[in-house]
Amino acid sequence: MPHLVDAFRLARWIAGSRADAEDIVQEASMRAFKNIRGFSGGNPRAWVLTIVRNTSYSWLTQNRPKVLVLSEDLDQRTRETIEQEDPQTPETALIAKLDAQQVRKAMASLPVPFREVLVLREIHDLDYRTIAEVAALPIGTVMSRLARARSMLAAAILAGPL
């Protein structure tokens, strides 16, 4: 399957573990293979990632229901939290604490809908329009989730041990 590494990385960060990602990617590969005729041109990478993303969600609903948090209230909270945020975030302290282990731990602590857009943006290097397509979100929501995801990630890294 082309884009297997992309597929694996997305599933790994939506699901939270390599083992679950393997199950998801396997199922997604079957779906992609079966629905190959549904691919009507366009961006094949986005097509594969969309299938992986949807498979991840249905797989998690079935096997790890607790991982999923309803995303509706999250978007409302996004706005509120950013408004309340301390403007004096210690930026230099954040940079000092950026090491691999911290980053991974902080990523794991983000709710799935935020982790997902961040992974699509930073790991897959997709633009907002493609993220909106893959995650089935309006572009405005992609933008606000990304902003919120980064704030949450920074806060989680800062809260970790030095």
Added chain:
Amino acid sequence: MTRSPQDEFLLNAYLDGELDPIDATHFEERLGADATLSARVEALRALRVALRSDLAEDVPSPEFRRRIMSKVSPVPRVNRNSWLALAASFLVGAVLAGATTFGALNYRAGDDVAAEIVSAHIRALMAPQPIDVASSDHHTVKPWFNGKLAFAPTVVDLGAQDFPLVGGRIDVVKGVPVASLVYSHGKHLISLTEMSDTGGEPEPLERHLEQGYLALSWSEAGVTYWAVSDAASNELENFVALFRAATAGP
């Protein structure tokens, strides 16, 4: 200077290269005048670099890659990056087969079993996987048929002769479930269907041309065998000869 949520979105969009040139220029002017804002941009840039380098380590294991490839591609280890092309070729094959159906039906009118065998083979190629059990180990494939069929099919390993076993599936011919083994040869798949015909006479090799596919049939020891493939006819004959040699008694 405090930041509004709008600033935060703007800052992120700027960082992601999503601002149009005019907005980006305005934002850069603000950055030059606002140390807090530019520190924030620097922090988020550092966060990005960390994310990209730390998370890029996540790659699927080679073992997992192999497993996926053997599932989605009916021909393991061959052409593993081109299953799209492979799937497309199946579709083309099905269309071609459909186009030749009319002539083939006239040519072999009455040869119902051949038609069903070839249809099962074509249908298997069009399915997500041509097999119900995937294994190159005949000790895995043979027991899989236990309890699914009234007889135990003969499964031989011809991997050394360049006809590796891919797996097996159940087909239904004349309303009766039968065993089909799938072997690969280069890019071609061979379905070998075995049907019990207790008491039937041994029959020599017969050639059938059905929907553009060559099928070879023979009977021995109460079992009728059908081999069908889009491989070249001498390759299919070679396969049948090897299979019969491997199943012949000592």
